[in-house]
Each structure stands twice: as structure tokens, then as C-alpha cells.
Amino acid sequence: MALHLLIVDDDEALAPQLAEQLRLMGHSAVMVQDGRRAMEAVAGAQFDAIILDRILPGMDGIAVLRSLRANNILTPIIMLTALGQSRQKVEGLDSGADDYVVKPVDPAELNARLQALVRARGWGERGSDETLRAGDLLVSPTKHSAWRDGKALNLQKIEFRLLTELVRNADSAVTRAMLLERVWNYDFEPATNIVEAYIRRLRIKLTEFGGDDPIKTIRGVGYMLRG
Structure with a gap:
């Protein structure tokens, strides 16, 4: 299933590489580097899923996540971060993330998680x-x-x-x-x-x-x- 993705990550080396790997899997991807631009992107377009870095300049990933959920944006969101401690994972999930992946991430695994989350949209219809x-x-x-x-x-x-x-x-x-x-x-x-x-x-x-x-x-x- 080809997905339209929003990647929110300020890593100038890894973010473009991840976007290219996901495009090779058939997806389209929009990249932004901070929380404010992420909010603008979501307001201006519809995405199948969002890959959201936890640590961002200015408005961090947790703040973006909470703001999106507070505005009833239910797009599936995977948090992508270098922080692997259980406390950070629970905070991300408690803030409304659908899944949590620790860097470095295997693109194939990330793709599988994205597909699973998006397929789950039709769960209630079954x-x-x-x-x-x-x-x-x-x-x-x-x-x-x-x-x-x-x-x-x-x-x-x-x-x-x-x-x-x-x-x-x-x-x-x-x-x-x-x-x-x-x-x-x-x-x-x-x-x-x-x-x-x-x-x-x-x-x-x-x-x-x-x-x-x-x-x-x-x-x-x-x-x-x-x-």
C-alpha cells in the first residue's frame, strides 16, 4: 500500500536518507524540520501517517503530538527518536503516539509498522x-x-x-x-x-x-x- 507520509526530523543527514528509502518502497514523503512547520503541513494537506522525531528545535515532538491530538488530528503517528529509555517511550505513547521506534531504525520494519497502523484504520469496518x-x-x-x-x-x-x-x-x-x-x-x-x-x-x-x-x-x- 503506497502511503503519503509526513517526516518531521531536523537531522539533515538521516531524514533525507529515510525519506528516499521510503520512496523506494513506493511511498511519497514530505519533510519538515521543526514542529511549527509540521503543524502547518498537517493543516494544509492530508497524510496517511506521520513520522515524528521526539527532539526538535523550538516546539519538540511531544508538544507537536499533544497539539495534534488536542485538535482531533487522528492521523497515525510513529515517534522516531534516539531516546530508548522506557520512561520516554511511555511519555510518547501517553501523549498520543500510535507507536514508538528507536533510532537507528530498519526502513523495512518502519514500513511494516506504518502499513499496520494504516490498515488498522479500517478495523471498525470489519x-x-x-x-x-x-x-x-x-x-x-x-x-x-x-x-x-x-x-x-x-x-x-x-x-x-x-x-x-x-x-x-x-x-x-x-x-x-x-x-x-x-x-x-x-x-x-x-x-x-x-x-x-x-x-x-x-x-x-x-x-x-x-x-x-x-x-x-x-x-x-x-x-x-x-x-
Whole structure:
């Protein structure tokens, strides 16, 4: 699948090289070097995905990410950075990134991650029209909406897909591998703790209005949503 990409990176050597490698894979790529130009580019064009460096001059990648999500820009975003510590990864994911890749990155792996994220856009269309229930949780795949105890949940795309998968399998264990395949469309094990980070984000939103955390961690297996 050919994608129209925005690359936000101020590395004058590596950014053009990455853009050229992605173009050789059939994609088109626009490059900008700072956060302000990234915001202008997104306002002026539609991209299939964004590759966003974490460290940028002026407005850094986290600020760009938060601003985009605050403005309801739901374009898939992969953070690309030399910072590999778990704390930085979790901060990026908590700020709204869909995935997180540490430099130097293998272009083939980056392409696979991009393809998986963009394919996931049509995830809701593959579901049925049924409304799913588990305890006080209600999920409508076709409306892309979810409620707990009658209160609407403000979920991003990945969070919504994750919740829907857990609700579909309520009171049954769902493994990490199953979630990677069904929610992220990954057929490989990513180097990041992306599942754990999104489970954490989802737990926060599910308990925002009170109530117990309905997601149970099953050590060595995965997760189970109590119905």
C-alpha cells in the first residue's frame, strides 16, 4: 500500500536518507524540520501517517503530538527518536503516539509498522453492527463510541480498538500476541512495551468517573476484562 507520509526530523543527514528509502518502497514523503512547520503541513494537506522525531528545535515532538491530538488530528503517528529509555517511550505513547521506534531504525520494519497502523484504520469496518456489552461497559463498533455506566468515554482509535477486543472476549484471557495481531495488525514482536502502555492509558480512562478497574492482568498470559 503506497502511503503519503509526513517526516518531521531536523537531522539533515538521516531524514533525507529515510525519506528516499521510503520512496523506494513506493511511498511519497514530505519533510519538515521543526514542529511549527509540521503543524502547518498537517493543516494544509492530508497524510496517511506521520513520522515524528521526539527532539526538535523550538516546539519538540511531544508538544507537536499533544497539539495534534488536542485538535482531533487522528492521523497515525510513529515517534522516531534516539531516546530508548522506557520512561520516554511511555511519555510518547501517553501523549498520543500510535507507536514508538528507536533510532537507528530498519526502513523495512518502519514500513511494516506504518502499513499496520494504516490498515488498522479500517478495523471498525470489519466488525459487525452489534452493540457489545460487558458489565457496565457498552461499545458500538460502527459508531466508534463507548460508554461506561452511561457516561461517554473519550478514547483514541487504538484505545477504542483495544477496549473493543477486550469486551468481545470478556471474562476470557487475551494474550499480548493476540492483541498485537488484532489491534495493531502486527505479525511481529515490537521492541517497545506498546501493549502495556495502552492498557495503562485505557485503565485511566475507564476509571475516570469512578468505579473499579475492570481489566485484570494475568501474569505470563495477558489480560482479561471482567464482565
